[in-house]
Amino acid sequence: MTAHPLIPRSVLFGNPDRMSPALSPCGRFLAYLAPDARGVLNVHAGPWEGREFRPVTADAGRGVRAFAWSGDGRVLLYAQDRDGDENTRLYAADPAGAAPARDLTPYDGVQARIVAIDPRCPDRVLIGLNLRDRARHDAYRLDPATGKLDLAARDEGFTRWVADDRMRVRGAVRAADDGSAVLLVRADEDAPWRELHRVGAEDAPALRPFGFTTGGRHLLLLSSLGSDTARLLRVDTVTGDSEVLYEDPRYDVEGVGTHPVTGRAQFVLVRRERNDIEVLDPSLAADFEALRAAARGDVTVLGRDRADRHWLVQHNTDDGPAGYRVLRRETGRTVFLFSHLPALDAHGLARVEPFSFRARDGLRVHGYLTFPPAGSVPPAPSGTGHRRLPAVLCVHGGPWTRDLWGFRSEAQWLANRGYLCIQVNFRGSTGYGKRFTNAGDREWGGRMQDDLQDAVRHTVALGHTDPGRVAVYGGSYGGYAALVGAAFTPDDYRCAVAVAAPSSLITFIESVPATWGPMAAMLRRRVGSPETERDFLWSRSPLSAADRIRIPLLIGQGARDPRVRSEESERLVAALRRNGVPHEYLLFPDEGHGFVRPRNRLAFYAAVERFLAQHLGGRYEET
Known part of the structure; x- marks a missing residue:
């Protein structure tokens, strides 16, 4: 072959x-x-x-x-x-x-x-x-x-502002230390604030005012109050009456498309296995039919001109670059502009497959698998289907976000090098309703980590993954999860890669930037409080089990990172050095939370590629 x-x-x-x-x-x-x-x-x-x-x-x-x-x-x-x-x-x-x-x-x-x-x-x-x-x-x-x-x-302790069509601040969200939140409105900037929509801690993460319709009487609002999932509501700011414009029983509404002049909701974005647009205004049905016929992939409306004659759209696929087009609404025709990375057209890319499994406590968890294209790994024995592959468990950051279907450079890179890329929307991830998101509260290093282990074991049981050749990889929260895997369950992984990773939850929460404001209280509630739960946080900190780490580690860090400071990585590296654990430490002096400069990104991925090839046996680009 x-x-x-x-x-x-x-x-x-x-x-x-x-x-x-x-x-x-x-x-x-x-x-x-x-x-x-x-x-x-x-x-x-x-x-x-x-x-x-x-x-x-x-x-x-x-x-x-x-x-x-x-x-x-x-x-x-x-x-x-x-x-x-x-x-x-x-x-x-x-x-x-x-x-x-x-x-x-x-x-x-x-x-x-x-x-x-x-x-x-x-x-x-x-x-x-x-x-x-x-x-x-x-x-x-x-x-x-x-x-x-x-x-x-x-x-006044607000987490979000909302302006009306005259750019007057007439809405705001205030969060309380107990996790609850209230949406406040006022008739004008000289008027007092008054309560419009109050939610408890279980609903606060989904509360998101989107904007006022023209004239300022109605407010578009995402809220899970009275529902498991975030619904799109239109709320009368005078009477407080609300109308549900769209809801899905399993998935959150995550985006809203509004008319550029009236501000009225015309469509919503619901991220299921893929990114789905649900049209609310029948007058747009023909536009979306034209867009779906123009190219394959999921459609995203990036912008509309004020006259609503032209739309800028993106078609996103899993095995090719994103393409950008302008829709001329008068004719229903699209004009192709460019793709984000034409050089990808010369390469065969992998397909991204949604999958799901039951975690050990019965919770249904979803994610994505990206298999190497044919020719990236030796062929499987005749009649055995997928060869048992070396795998990289890619853990998303946040953790209050989620992985999505579509083109992702890291997934394609890993698949091209011969690895099965496993992406898991573990509990605590967003988009699947409040019960699923809130199931991650106080579960950093606990059941959130169990979901990652269970995902790998699921792919092993299906015959896809070689259990002796699995790496855990991630940045920010994903880097923390990689360190937890290396420290608490080292038998599950051959090696680990962690970027901008908290090694101690105590010092991480104590050192959050002042610019995070109310986010600090949210971390204390959803992760743990250093003031009252120090022992608990230490028990969930990779640094507490550094002496148990025995698998090779590659750690990346930006020296100017204000979110996860370099001391988090350096304390763990010092422990690895004392214990004689094989490791690499890459510190970039001109980077923050993640690597932005191309030369630094390329240096980092070259090091990771060598590291994975050494320990998992995948392919490696020599240059």
Whole structure:
């Protein structure tokens, strides 16, 4: 059998060709991220029909990672920190590239956040700034043309702001230390706050106000109150009456598409095994039929112009690059723009298969399997189906998020190197209703870890996985899970890879950044309190069982990470060194929580690839 060619790491983990496109409010222009001549990601912009794009930002460091058009389309806004310290400043770039970017928030040690951009109020942007108190982000209206700031609301322990179509802050969510939360509204910025929607701790994670309809009387709201799953509600802010616009009995509503002028809900996103769009407004049925016919894959509407004549959409598949198109609604035809990584077209990619299993306590758990394409591993004996493969258990971060179907560089990389990639949406993951998410409370290193073990054992029982050649791999929470596997159940894994991984839950929770604000109380409730449960947290900390680690470890860390500080990794590395455990420690001095610079990403993945090949026997790119 001819060996399946190796996909170069530079293709999978270098810069994309183009990514994150955004349509201007007038519908004539497009902006996207792409590497400049130096290989640094910067914003490019131009008329999408003429395809005359040029770089309009000139960042020379970590690159621009996200941006947005202002409501009037006159500037492009982006936030940038320094080497991952998360003290972001907000910049305004000229879409024509005729002038250098302007720093709109020139404050040292302050974090700027974009809260709302709305074409219904085109000359203002709502931002959050922790100028007054590093733990509180007050809301300001910003004029991007002049940089003038106008205080819109003071942070009184709020976790979310909601602006109406006039960019007035008229909604806010306040969280309590007991985990409950309340949605507050007011008639105007001079009026007092009053309660509109209160939820207990079990429903607070799903509470998400989406926005006001035009005129400001009704508020679109995601809430699981009275249901296991998050439903889309329309709430009358005067009477408090609510109407359920959409619900699914098993999965949360996770996104809402609204009309650009009226603000009314027209479709919702429900992430089941794949990303499903459910149309609420019958007038859009033909549009989505046209989009589904235009290309295979799951459809995501990325933006609409103010006249609602053009939609920017993405088609996402599992075995190819994401493709971007513009839908002309008048004709029902789409115009292909580009894919995010055309170089992938030259390589055969793997399919991603949803799977599920019963955990040891009976809970149904879902995930995804990515098998190596034919030629990436030696053939199985005749008639035996899938060969028992070396496997990498890839644990997502968060943990309050989930893995999704579609193209993922890491899954394709692992499959191409000959490994079965196992992704598990363990309890605590989101999208499957509140009972499933809340089942992860106080289960870091407990039943959340059991779900990961049970997933591997399920694939072993199916004949897919070689139980003697399994690695556990992850970043952030996933890195913590990798360390837990190495420390508490080392017999289950041949080796482990952990990035930005807390080794002590005590010091991790005690050192959360001030900018997290109410998140600190949430961690204490859902994970444990260092003040009252120190022994419990220590028992769930990999550092407490460092002497039991005997499998090889590769640890990656950003020196400027404000979330999981380098001391977390260094204390564990010191223990490994004392105990003579084989390990590699990669410390990147110019990175934060995750590796952004291409040279650092490529160095990290090259080291991981060698490490996995050494211990699991997969393929390795020599260059």
